[in-house]
Amino acid sequence: MARDRASRPEAKPLRLFVAADVPERVQVAVRDSIEPLRERFPKARWVPTPNQHVTLKFLGPTWPRLVEWVTRVVGNVATVHEPFETHVGSLSAFPTERRARVLWAELDDPAGRFARIAASLEDALAEEFPREKRAFTPHLTVARFEPPVDVGELLEDAGVGSDRFPVDRIVLYRSTIRRPAPIYEALETFPLAGP
Numbered sequence: 001m002a003r004d005r006a007s008r009p010e011a012k013p014l015r016l017f018v019a020a021d022v023p024e025r026v027q028v029a030v031r032d033s034i035e036p037l038r039e040r041f042p043k044a045r046w047v048p049t050p051n052q053h054v055t056l057k058f059l060g061p062t063w064p065r066l067v068e069w070v071t072r073v074v075g076n077v078a079t080v081h082e083p084f085e086t087h088v089g090s091l092s093a094f095p096t097e098r099r100a101r102v103l104w105a106e107l108d109d110p111a112g113r114f115a116r117i118a119a120s121l122e123d124a125l126a127e128e129f130p131r132e133k134r135a136f137t138p139h140l141t142v143a144r145f146e147p148p149v150d151v152g153e154l155l156e157d158a159g160v161g162s163d164r165f166p167v168d169r170i171v172l173y174r175s176t177i178r179r180p181a182p183i184y185e186a187l188e189t190f191p192l193a194g195p
Helices: 004-009 024-034 033-039 064-079 113-125 152-156
Strands: 014-021 053-062 084-086 088-095 099-108 139-149 164-168 169-174 183-191
Touching: 004 064, 014 064, 014 183, 024 033, 024 088, 024 099, 024 139, 033 152, 053 064, 053 113, 053 169, 064 113, 064 169, 088 139, 088 152
Parallel strands: none
Antiparallel strands: 014 053, 014 169, 053 139, 084 164, 088 099, 099 139, 169 183
């Protein structure tokens, strides 16, 4: 009986994350600027343009019984943060440009607005979800490499960037693993409505 209950779809965890979206024009600008790199590394796993976003908190597998609580918590976090503007800056790589596993575009955040939202989410969700151990850097992941590659000289020539755009909401997403790329479904959108 317990096994039957556990096999029901509603008993299976959902993969969730919280993100800030970027406008399509910004996604297109990033895509166009990295086109030479796409040609140079055709076997890399390139993130589809519509999937590019700023991950603020990755929750991972989340039991359905927690979804309502998560939704309420994320909504509460949104109410205490003000909208702001940002733009895409330079390309970078993790862990290093000479042995890149992840290629990403950094987002301008001199006042630490993204970081403050991410920290608020960490604090508010810590009751049920482990804290992220890595320092937060607002970015758009654009590619993953396996094995690592050297992108150092190529990044010097890459003219990635965008105009300024508003960040005025955060989104709770469900991620469904598919090949060649996951499918993201917005479960709830929360306007930033700080004082």
